[in-house]
Amino acid sequence: MKKSPLLLGLVIAVTFIGGILTGVILTKNNEKQERPRTLIIENAPKSAIKPNAKELPKLKKAPSKVLIGYVQDYRDPNMVDYSKLTHVIFSFVHPTKDGAVLFNGDQPLKNLRTVVAKAEKHDTKVILAIGGWYHIKGGESYNYFKPAISNPKSRAKLVKELTNIAVREKLDGIDIDFEHPRSTADAENLAAFAKELSAQLHPKKKELSIAVYSKIHAVTLTEVGFVQYEPAMFQYVDHVNIMAYDGQWDDGYNAANLSPYPFTEKIVNYWSNLFDTLKLSKEKLVLGVPSYAQPEDPKIKQVSFAAIVDNNPASASKDTVKMNGTTYHYNGSQTMRKKTRLALNFGFGGMMMWELGQDAQGSHSLTGSIYSELKASRKEPVKYYAVKE
Structure with a gap:
């Protein structure tokens, strides 16, 4: 049956008005709901609405x-x-010829444990040194260390x-x-020892360092050949502690050659040139x-820096002092x-210091002087250079 034009117009009008009312009601309800916090830009390209996530570049520390x-x-810890x-x-534990390790009695072990406990409070690492110049059984440690690392077993x-x-x-x-390693064989055995020890320590997140002779003659200021190192050894260690002192024994006794600045x-x-040649990081090098x-007067014993400061605090900034009838x-x-x-x-x-027990306490401490210089260096760029021959 056909609908009349009047009826058809009425239906269209009601439908149109109903749609408007429905939209108004929905809009009111939506206004009562929490708005989403994401900013939506109309007519924005898809890349702006859904940006691709990118990681921030990793800066090298x-x-x-x-x-x-x-x-x-x-020493008292x-x-x-x-x-x-x-x-x-x-310092130190001592090697035996068959590869055992000796502490110098019960007290050193107790001291080590105290050092570990105290260092932990300051996030300071504790490393145990083996060897040194003098052996617990008398004489040079070389005579015990050499056979210990020469035999694979x-x-x-x-x-x-x-x-x-x-x-x-x-x-x-x-x-x-x-x-010190005094031959090619010594150098090779020391390198083998460092490699094997590194293979055990590094997977356990532990460090390996090595103390080395300065390799420079305090008088001639030229390279010394009687101490030998295998260059490959240095890749296995984290720190190379250079003993840049005790030059007083070169070419006859002269106390002034202990550790002067030109030396x-x-x-x-x-050492800088050596590591450049070996393409190893100079960050491994530590100046002692x-x-x-x-x-x-060689008949008089060494004295500590602490003793010098105790005698006269003004001597802390100097390099020589007259005490005990001689010049130090x-x-x-x-x-x-x-x-x-x-x-x-x-x-x-x-930097490295030998040794902490001889340093002064308080404001004249050499440890403090070095620490202050290291701290100040963090605020300024460092220029790397080499001394001209």
């Missing part, structure tokens, strides 16, 4: 500079200023013993102080400095700052 201090096993040190190297035993101690005592690593310049230049004084040569606070800047300018990884 600048390596932090280390301040390493050796401390002898009989309370005298160490752990807050300024990144590493404390506890005793070398493997020594590696296992040191690794077990590092794990058991909750240490952060091991330091090798073999004084240190040559040492830094030598002394905290003791050498007397011009040492590195005062100004020279320590200068040497620290030298190491940084060459791109070295930091």
Whole structure:
């Protein structure tokens, strides 16, 4: 049946009005709901509405500079200023010819455990050094260390013993102080020892460092050949602690050659060039400095920097002092700052001190002087350069 035009018009009008009313009601209800917090831009391209997520570029973190201090096993652990040190190297345990490890009695082991407990409060790492110049059974450690690392069986035993101690005592690593490899065979055996020890320590997140002879003659300022190292060895260690002191024995006794600045310049230049040639990071290199004084009269014993400061605090910034009827040569606070800047300018990884028990306490501390210079260097760019021959 056909609908009349009037009826058809009425239906269309009602439908149109109903649609408007429905839209108004829905709009009112939506206004009562929480608005979405995402900003929607009308007529924006899809890339603006749904941007592709991109990771921020990873910035390479600048390596932090280390301040390493050796401390002898009989020292009071309370005298160490752990807050300024990144590493404390506890010295020494002694190797036997068959690869065993000896502590110098019960007290050193107790001291080591105290050092570990105190260092942990300052996030300072503790490393145990094996070797040194003098052996617990008398004489040079060389005569015990050499056979221990020359035989594959005793070398493997020594590696296992040191690794077990590092794990058991909750240490952060091991330091090798073999004084000194005197032949190609010595150098190769030392490299093999470092490689095997590294293979055990590094998977356990523990470090391996090595103390090395300066390789520079304090008088001629030329390379010394009687101490030999296998260059491949340095790839296995985290820190190479350069013993840039004790030059007083070169070409006859002369206390002034203990560790003068020109001597240190040559040492830094030598090791910098060597690592550049080997294409190894110079961040591994750590410049060692002394905290003791050498007397011009060889019949008189060395004295600590602490003794010099106790005698006269004004001597803290100097490099010589007259005491006990003789003149002593040492590195005062100004020279320590200068040497620290030298190491940084060459791109070295930091500084090392032998040894903490001889340093002064308080404001005249050499540890404090080095720490302040390292801290100040973080605020300015460092230029790497080499000394001209």
